[in-house]
Amino acid sequence: MEQLAEYLLDSKQLSNRTFGAVAAVWLDGIGFSEETTRDDVQRVWRTLQDYTGEKGARKHGRPANNVYQLNRNHYNSAIEACVRKGDVDAAWYLLHVEMREGGLMPDLKTFHTLVSPLATSNKLWPIGKSTVAKFNVHYPEIVREALSDGTNTLPVRALLHHTMSK
Structure with missing residues (x-):
């Protein structure tokens, strides 16, 4: 899944909606897999964040007006993945700090x-x-x-x- 997700993200052809689907499936896959760790969740989340915002747009060659957005569903998927990996503190940080910084409650x-x-x-x-x-x-x-x-x-x-x- 990881290689496919990174390929799709690097393709620069995803709509924001398709980005959302890729992000949710990737996070859910990490959260439910017995082979992954809390570090994997953090790495995937940081990768997804890297593809969002103005900085992410420039880094990945996307026009600034076509920037991917993380929404409440993405945060919920990341929170659930953290909890499933036993990292409730990271889940709380996502919920209480990062969501709010992203303009979401x-x-x-x-x-x-x-x-x-x-x-x-x-x-x-x-x-x-x-x-x-x-x-x-x-x-x-x-x-x-x-x-x-x-x-x-x-x-x-x-x-x-x-x-x-x-």
Whole structure:
């Protein structure tokens, strides 16, 4: 996947939408692969960032007015990949610092992306509880929305209620 993604990015022929698809598939592939590490997630994320913005456009020979953009879905894919690789701190940094620097705020889907992998693992349950509590400090309106969201999976509902009932 990595070679194909880099080839497509270097081709200078992707639309912003196609860039988005390549980015999401690449991040999801890294996150779900048993052979990859948290360093791989960081490397892929930095590569994708390198193809965005004015600096990235000049570096890769793209016109500045046709610059790729990272959107909330890309950040969510990177956050999920970080969590799946056990790097919750990096996921939080993406969510709380880089997303905001990119002009985006987390939403309910971002919350689910962050906590779902933590909620489904007994081993990660304590990290999930502290992550929900931290999220609630910074984004209480999203946690309130999550508490009333009927589409939550049972593990996410349990994690939310167990954390927030204390």
